[in-house]
Amino acid sequence: MKLIGMIVLLAGCSQPTDEARSSLTDSGAAAGPHTDDTTESSDCSELTATIHASRLGGALPLLVDFDGSDSCGPAPINTYTWSFEGEPVDGIVASHTWLSSGDTVVTLTVTDADGSTAASTLTITAEPASCPEIDAVLEAGALEHDELDESSGLMVSRLIPDLMWTHNDSGDAARVFAVGLDGRDRGVFTLSGAEAGDWEDSAIYTNPSSGQTTLFIGDIGDNSQERESISVFMVPEPDAALLDATSDTVLSDWSVLTLTYPDGVALNADTLLVDPQTGDLYIVADRGDAPVLYRKPAPHTPDGTAMLEEVVALNMGYPTGGGFSPLGDKLLLRTADEGLLWLRDSTFDLVDALQSSACSVPIAEEARGEAVDFLADGSGYVTTSEEAYEPVWVTELHEDTPCIGLEARLLTSADLEVPAEVRFSVDPYCVPEGIASVVWNIAGEESTTLAPTFLFESAGSVPVSFTVTDAAGTQATTQAAITLTAQSCPETGETETLGSLESASITETSGVVVSALSDGVLWVHNDSGDSARLFAIAESGALLGTYTLDVSTRDWEDLTVGWNAELGTEALYIGDVGDNATSRESLSVVIVPEPVVELNQAEISAELTDFSTLTLTYPDGEAHNCETLAYDPRTGSLIIVTKSADGESHVFEKSAPHEDGTETELTFLTTLQFGSEPLTGSANTTAGDFSPLGDQLLIRTYSDAWMWLRDGSESLADALAGEACDADAPSEDQGEAIAYTPDGSGYITISEGTGSPILLTPLQ
Numbered sequence: 073m074k075l076i077g078m079i080v081l082l083a084g085c086s087q088p089t090d091e092a093r094s095s096l097t098d099s100g101a102a103a104g105p106h107t108d109d110t111t112e113s114s115d116c117s118e119l120t121a122t123i124h125a126s127r128l129g130g131a132l133p134l135l136v137d138f139d140g141s142d143s144c145g146p147a148p149i150n151t152y153t154w155s156f157e158g159e160p161v162d163g164i165v166a167s168h169t170w171l172s173s174g175d176t177v178v179t180l181t182v183t184d185a186d187g188s189t190a191a192s193t194l195t196i197t198a199e200p201a202s203c204p205e206i207d208a209v210l211e212a213g214a215l216e217h218d219e220l221d222e223s224s225g226l227m228v229s230r231l232i233p234d235l236m237w238t239h240n241d242s243g244d245a246a247r248v249f250a251v252g253l254d255g256r257d258r259g260v261f262t263l264s265g266a267e268a269g270d271w272e273d274s275a276i277y278t279n280p281s282s283g284q285t286t287l288f289i290g291d292i293g294d295n296s297q298e299r300e301s302i303s304v305f306m307v308p309e310p311d312a313a314l315l316d317a318t319s320d321t322v323l324s325d326w327s328v329l330t331l332t333y334p335d336g337v338a339l340n341a342d343t344l345l346v347d348p349q350t351g352d353l354y355i356v357a358d359r360g361d362a363p364v365l366y367r368k369p370a371p372h373t374p375d376g377t378a379m380l381e382e383v384v385a386l387n388m389g390y391p392t393g394g395g396f397s398p399l400g401d402k403l404l405l406r407t408a409d410e411g412l413l414w415l416r417d418s419t420f421d422l423v424d425a426l427q428s429s430a431c432s433v434p435i436a437e438e439a440r441g442e443a444v445d446f447l448a449d450g451s452g453y454v455t456t457s458e459e460a461y462e463p464v465w466v467t468e469l470h471e472d473t474p475c476i477g478l479e480a481r482l483l484t485s486a487d488l489e490v491p492a493e494v495r496f497s498v499d500p501y502c503v504p505e506g507i508a509s510v511v512w513n514i515a516g517e518e519s520t521t522l523a524p525t526f527l528f529e530s531a532g533s534v535p536v537s538f539t540v541t542d543a544a545g546t547q548a549t550t551q552a553a554i555t556l557t558a559q560s561c562p563e564t565g566e567t568e569t570l571g572s573l574e575s576a577s578i579t580e581t582s583g584v585v586v587s588a589l590s591d592g593v594l595w596v597h598n599d600s601g602d603s604a605r606l607f608a609i610a611e612s613g614a615l616l617g618t619y620t621l622d623v624s625t626r627d628w629e630d631l632t633v634g635w636n637a638e639l640g641t642e643a644l645y646i647g648d649v650g651d652n653a654t655s656r657e658s659l660s661v662v663i664v665p666e667p668v669v670e671l672n673q674a675e676i677s678a679e680l681t682d683f684s685t686l687t688l689t690y691p692d693g694e695a696h697n698c699e700t701l702a703y704d705p706r707t708g709s710l711i712i713v714t715k716s717a718d719g720e721s722h723v724f725e726k727s728a729p730h731e732d733g734t735e736t737e738l739t740f741l742t743t744l745q746f747g748s749e750p751l752t753g754s755a756n757t758t759a760g761d762f763s764p765l766g767d768q769l770l771i772r773t774y775s776d777a778w779m780w781l782r783d784g785s786e787s788l789a790d791a792l793a794g795e796a797c798d799a800d801a802p803s804e805d806q807g808e809a810i811a812y813t814p815d816g817s818g819y820i821t822i823s824e825g826t827g828s829p830i831l832l833t834p835l836q
Contacts, residue, residue: 119145121182121192127502129197130472132417133401133450134170136196140180141165143192147184155179170198171349171401171418201401201415203431205470211436212454212466213254220249220257221460225274225344225393226443228253228454231285232312238443241458242270242293248307250315253454255464258315264324266305270294273393275353276309276445277346285309290344292355297338301377304329304344304353327374333357333366334382342392342442349400349418355380356391356405363390365426384423388412388430392442397450404433404453406444411435411453436465490531490556490783491767497523498540505542512538529767529784531558559767559781561797565818565834571612572829573822578607578615580824582699583631583759584809588642590669596809599824600627600650604662606680608669611820613830616669617676621683623662627651630759630809632710633666634703638684638729642666645730647701649688649712654695661686661701661710663730684732688712691737696722699758699808704788706766711788712738713771719747719755721771723792741789744771751778751796758808763816770799770819772810777801777819802831 124139140152141164154161156168157176170176176198181191215223222241229235234253246266250258270293278285291303307326314321333339343356351370356363366380386405394405403414403425411433416425435441438457446453452468488494498510512519514526515534528534537551573581573596580599587593587608593616596607604625608617627650636643646662664683690696700713708728714721724738747755754773761770769780769791777799782791801807804823811820818834 116144117146119147119149119182119184119188119190121180121190123178123180123192123194125178125194125196128195129199131199132171132173132201132415133399134196134198136168136170138166138168138178138180139164140182143180143182143190145182145184145188145190147186147188149182149184151183153181153183155181169399170196171399173198173200173417173419200417203413203415204433206434207452207468207470209434209436209465209467212464213252213256214461214463215251215255215456216461217249217251217257217260218460219260220251222458223456223462224272224342224442224458225289226395226445226454226456227274227276227287228445228448229285229309230276230278230398230448231309232315233448235312235315236445236454237274237276237287237309238456239268239271239274239289241272241442242268244268244271246271246305247320248274248287248289250310251464253464253466255456259317260320261310261314261323262320263305263307263326264322266326266328269299269303272342273344273442275344275346275395277348277351279351288344288346288353290341290355292341292344292357294338294340297340299338300336301330301332302341302355304331304372306372306374329353329368329372329374330377331355331368332377332379334379342390343394343405345394345396345403347400347422348396348398354383356386356394358390359385362386363388384426386426393444395445395453397446398448399450402446402450404444404446406435406441406455408441409435409437411444434467436463436467438462438465488528488554488556490559491527491529491765492556493525493527494554495523495525496536496538498538503540503542505544505546508541508543508545510538510540512536527765528554528556529765531556531783531785558783561779561781562835564800565836567802567831567833570820570830570832571610571614572827573609574613574827575607575609575615576826577618578609579826581822581828582629582808582824583647583701584820584822585631585633585644585761585811586814586820587666587669588633588814589666590671591814592671593669594811594820594830595631595633595644595666596822597628597631597646599629599808600625602628604628606631606644606646606664608667610671611830615675616671616673617667617678619667619678619680621662621664621680623683623685626656626660629699630701632701632703632761634705635708636663636665636730637708638731639663639665645701645703645710647698647712649698649701651695651697654697656695657689658735659688659698659712661688661726661730663732684730686726686730686732687735688726689735689737690724691740700760700771702760702762702769704762704766705764706782706784707788709788711741711760711762711769713744713757713760715757717755719745719751721746721757723788725788742792744792746773746778752776759810761811761819763812764814765816768812768816770810770812772801772807772821774807775801775803777810777821799835800833802833804828804831 122142126137152164154166178194183189223238224241227237236251239248246263246268248261269291272293274289287307289305339357341355341357345354353368355366362385365383367383389407391405412430413433414425440458444455455465534554539549541547581596582599584596604621604623606619629650630647632645644664648660696714698714702711710726712724721744723741753775759772779797779799806824809822821831
């Protein structure tokens with residue numbers, strides 16, 4: 073099953089009143105745009121501080137707007153002082169951005185003309201960030217200046233709207249190009265008296281104390297690895313008045329940092345970064361086995377030589393450029409065709425962030441891409457490539473805005489691939505009065521659960537609507553649609569060995585199925601020639617139990633598991649369907665309530681006395697050899713696939729119910745041709761199984777495994793008429809058994825033979 077996160081629906085209500093409100097509803101949900109919990113008297117006879125907040129929480133970075141204008145008292149209020157994470161801010165209104173997760177108490181203190189004070193508090197909950205969604209990758213323009221032919225670094229201006237600074241790679245003069253976000257030439261700025269060796273990357277930084285914005289240009293390339301030191305040029309960002317000059321502008325106000333690596337090594341580097349939160353300078357260098365991050369702590373003075381500190385080796389390919397987001401909450405490193413984004417909670421240092429999993433983000437296809445930086449507002453990032461007239465690409469990150477006024481809106485609606493299990497939820501931050509009730513209508517099915525979960529199995533557009541009612545009786549309604557796309561062929565990962573059959577009694581494994589009731593347990597049986605017995609084994613191959621049945625056997629070839637309505641339990645269906653001589657007038661399926669097996673139990677022997685038998689015949693009146701039996705979890709039907717030397721395999725169905733002692737003529741569904749295009753390899757089918765949701769059917773041969781995908785709106789016959797996916801079965805001596813794992817994330821195969829390995833092939 074594919075669990076596709078959560079679709080969050082926001083429900084908003086009208087602006088809050090000044091009455092006291094609880095921050096929790098009866099359902100335990102947090103409230104939204106909020107006043108403080110101090111009740112203001114109607115005549116303002118008492119000095120009262122009242123807080124309005126645009127939201128009570130959200131994911132990092134979390135921007136909240138505050139308004140204290142409803143504070144009042146018998147005397148005029150002279151001062152309003154806010155406290156955010158220990159930082160005082162004066163003003164009737166204020167804003168604060170949280171970069172650390174957790175609960176924070178915000179305080180508003182008001183002082184009136186008589187010197188009296190009153191205070192109120194409010195708790196803001198900042199939640200950890202998650203990998204951002206990508207709204208769009210857009211071509212914003214192309215580099216216009218004909219001498220800008222090796223753009224190796226980018227710096228998006230923090231002062232001048234829609235402006236970037238860039239430079240060429242090695243071989244150019246010491247100069248930077250001012251470029252619009254659309255690639256338009258805005259001027260060239262030459263550093264007077266400077267020499268450029270190998271300018272590889274650059275970064276921009278605004279000092280919060282002085283307000284000075286500086287361009288850091290890294291002369292850090294060293295392909296031959298022979299430099300004793302490297303240099304970083306520091307240039308105050310040129311004023312906007314100098315842009316669009318008809319000739320080059322000369323800059324004389326610049327300085328140089330001289331840096332060395334620890335132990336005097338010489339390394340090549342293509343990435344320079346400056347942390348907006350600390351001012352520390354970072355360089356990513358190629359140390360051969362892995363790229364390594366080095367640091368030069370702030371402040372940065374040009375006197376003398378500083379040695380870099382080794383910070384951490386990075387688990388990625390060699391980066392060609394990188395950048396911090398303006399708030400420092402994100403770090404993006406790029407290669408020629410991939411972007412890795414780390415999210416940083418300022419509760420932790422940068423090393424902690426880099427040791428967590430990175431988000432994979434797209435990089436537009438570029439000829440020789442080396443440059444990247446975040447947009448000035450952090451809403452996305454921009455990239456471009458070496459070579460003249462290359463496109464400028466802007467990748468937009470999805471951002472959610474707080475709820476304002478009475479509204480109900482869809483927050484996230486990404487395309488989902490079926491089958492998809494989706495959890496719907498209302499954002500309680502947008503319901504200031506608290507949630508009283510919710511009514512969902514999802515694909516025509518109604519639910520009053522606060523956060524319902526739905527399984528979607530068919531591609532198409534699904535209508536969704538919901539109405540939320542708050543504690544004051546106000547309602548908000550929205551309608552939307554979720555797009556569900558058809559399933560695509562999964563890729564197979566590297567096959568691993570779980571164990572090997574330990575019992576000498578298991579000599580010709582012809583069928584395997586994963587237990588529906590006991591975690592980590594497999595059921596197997598031998599081919600013809602054995603008595604009627606099943607073996608319960610662990611995934612390691614250890615024998616847990618031998619279960620015998622008092623029933624005659626001719627040729628047990630496969631088994632499957634599924635719900636049996638007549639028994640009211642999960643059952644094992646054993647296919648006595650083999651017929652090498654093609655002489656049988658009928659087949660049989662033995663149905664056994666599945667025993668519960670403990671992984672840590674001592675090996676047992678038991679007799680199964682509660683079983684039933686089905687008798688089956690083919691509709692064409694002919695006899696067919698068969699080694700494949702599968703239970704369809706969507707319909708409860710049993711599926712039989714015949715085996716023939718010429719590869720012509722017929723698929724038959726036995727519909728539910730499956731009642732003891734009945735004789736049923738199978739229904740013909742379709743014919744599949746194995747052993748030739750497109751189902752190449754062996755012509756002999758030997759086993760099959762449905763995925764737990766019934767959206768996939770595996771049929772294996774001696775050499776291959778083939779998978780058919782089934783949309784929820786399709787019959788099995790329709791699905792088998794479609795193109796099969798190559799499921800890439802592992803090589804086995806005589807593979808006749810296959811079964812999906814309980815979550816459908818892979819399949820298990822076992823070959824005939826004593827001590828055969830138990831193999832798991834993951835599906836990705």
